[in-house]
Amino acid sequence: MHELSIAQEILDIIEAQRLRHGFERVESVRLRAGALSGVNPEALEFAFGVIREGTCAAGADLRIETEPMKLVCRPCGYSAIDCHGPGACPRCGSVDIQIDGSAGVEIVSLEVEQ
Amino acid sequence: MSRIKVEKNVYNRNQELAEENRRRFQQAGAYVVNMISSPGSGKTSLIERLAPRCVAAGRRLFVIEGDVETERDADRLRRLGVEAVQIQTHGACHLDAAAVARALAGAELAGVDLLIIENVGNLICPTGFDLGEQLRIVVASTAEGDDKPLKYPAAYHKADVCILNKMDLLAWVDFDVERFEAAARRANAQLQLFRTSCRTGEGIDAWCDWLMQRRA
Ligand SMILES: Nc1nc2c(ncn2[C@@H]2O[C@H](COP(=O)(O)OP(=O)(O)OP(=O)(O)O)[C@@H](O)[C@H]2O)c(=O)[nH]1
Ligand SMILES: [Mg+2]
Ligand SMILES: [Zn+2]
Numbered sequence: 001m002h003e004l005s006i007a008q009e010i011l012d013i014i015e016a017q018r019l020r021h022g023f024e025r026v027e028s029v030r031l032r033a034g035a036l037s038g039v040n041p042e043a044l045e046f047a048f049g050v051i052r053e054g055t056c057a058a059g060a061d062l063r064i065e066t067e068p069m070k071l072v073c074r075p076c077g078y079s080a081i082d083c084h085g086p087g088a089c090p091r092c093g094s095v096d097i098q099i100d101g102s103a104g105v106e107i108v109s110l111e112v113e114q
Numbered sequence: 115m116s117r118i119k120v121e122k123n124v125y126n127r128n129q130e131l132a133e134e135n136r137r138r139f140q141q142a143g144a145y146v147v148n149m150i151s152s153p154g155s156g157k158t159s160l161i162e163r164l165a166p167r168c169v170a171a172g173r174r175l176f177v178i179e180g181d182v183e184t185e186r187d188a189d190r191l192r193r194l195g196v197e198a199v200q201i202q203t204h205g206a207c208h209l210d211a212a213a214v215a216r217a218l219a220g221a222e223l224a225g226v227d228l229l230i231i232e233n234v235g236n237l238i239c240p241t242g243f244d245l246g247e248q249l250r251i252v253v254a255s256t257a258e259g260d261d262k263p264l265k266y267p268a269a270y271h272k273a274d275v276c277i278l279n280k281m282d283l284l285a286w287v288d289f290d291v292e293r294f295e296a297a298a299r300r301a302n303a304q305l306q307l308f309r310t311s312c313r314t315g316e317g318i319d320a321w322c323d324w325l326m327q328r329r330a
Contacts, residue, residue: 002207002239008122021118036268038238069267074303099267099301103242107120114116 007047007103014057023112028061030108035069035101041106064099065108070100120323128243131211135218135246142223144176145329146231148245150269151253152262153235156279158187159312160253160321161230165194167322172228173329176215180209187232208239211246229327237266249328255280256287260294263301270301275308277321282311 031038037076041064048062073078073089074096088095123129139146145275149157161177168175177198179187188200201209201217202323214231223229231247233240252273254262257280263270270276278291293311298305310317 002242006124006207009127012127013120013122013124017118017120023116023118027115036241036271038242038268095296097300098303099271101267101271103268103272105242106126107122107124109120110118113117113120 003043003047006039006098007051010048010062010107011051011055011057014060014110017110018056021112023110023114024056025113026057027111027113028058028063029057029110031062031064032101032106032108033064033066034104035067036099036103037066037105038103039064039066039105041066044086048080067101072098074098081099116124125242125244128211131215132244132246135211135215136248138218138223139229139246139248141228144223144226144229145249146247147249147251147325148227148231148233148240148247149253150233150237150240150252150273151235151239151255152237153306154256155235155253155255155258156310156312157232157235157253158190160277160310161191161196161232162194162319163310163312163315163318164230164322165191165196167326168228169195171326173326174225176221176223176226176229178209178229178231179232180213180232182206182234184312197260203234207234207236208243209233209245210243214245228325237262237269241268241272249274251275251277253279254294254298256283256289256291259288260290261297263294263297267301270298270305273302273305275306277308277310279310279312281309282313 045062052058068081073094075094076092078089078091151157177191177196179200182203185200188198191198199217201213250273252269295307308321310321
């Protein structure tokens, strides 16, 4: 996964927010990664830690929430979180199961010091 | 300390550029396909098989080849008389909308019927980047194992078509086609499935005819 370019995009968005709101420092960044985003949180934290030096986010904590993958049974609508791999629906026994989740990576909010 | 609500997707900028590409493609009347697969599944081979059919049908084909290094894939297609530009990403694991726009900066797209963008061989990163395409294809091959759609669901979730290539190798690999297709459908019920072999030609007509009809 291209964690470095995601980290760069995060910094660019933070900088645009700084110009708009005029804060001094970012304390923390709340990030939501969709279940299908493919983001590796450790790699993203590492990349962000490297490139944030010298910016207003130099000391910022990156809080990544990864959404769990959802499985939905198409015939009966039963849904469950995570549980990878093939398998049948525990309610109706169907194997016609769909994987659901977002591929987006969103900056939810920033905690800033004015 | 105070909280600022941001709610911005990190892919927004790419999305805007992708929409620009899409407008340009639509104005030129070009149908644009983004091909994604792990390295070596047969993306370039499938385009090589398509090329003579485009000539026979009087369709102008244009190809963008995305690779980390070398012009090899573009050269393979040029040898067949296909117009091709090569993007060398020099390390980047995917194409993005900006790279496609740069590659096409000097290109004349008017008169191009079909533009195929062969992405960098990688099942993860390219899936996050819309290039402005109208059709997204994920290519798999029987040498890769039938569990790939379970391991890389995003690649299948966001595709319109799934081509299972190297059908000629079935006798030598442990690959259950039914299980593969069920897993692919699990990631995406709407997937249009094809089975091909670039070696024997199996399934190539069905796939190419389908694509040509989409274009028409
Ligand atoms: N047996 C067999 N070999 C194939 C088939 N299709 C492609 N190959 C071979 O697989 C190898 C890789 O094919 P390519 O077309 O270069 O694959 P690619 O997806 O473009 O590879 P990258 O661009 O490097 O990601 C080549 O040696 C092809 O000759 C097929 O249907 N059957
Ligand atoms: Mg290739
Ligand atoms: Zn059920």
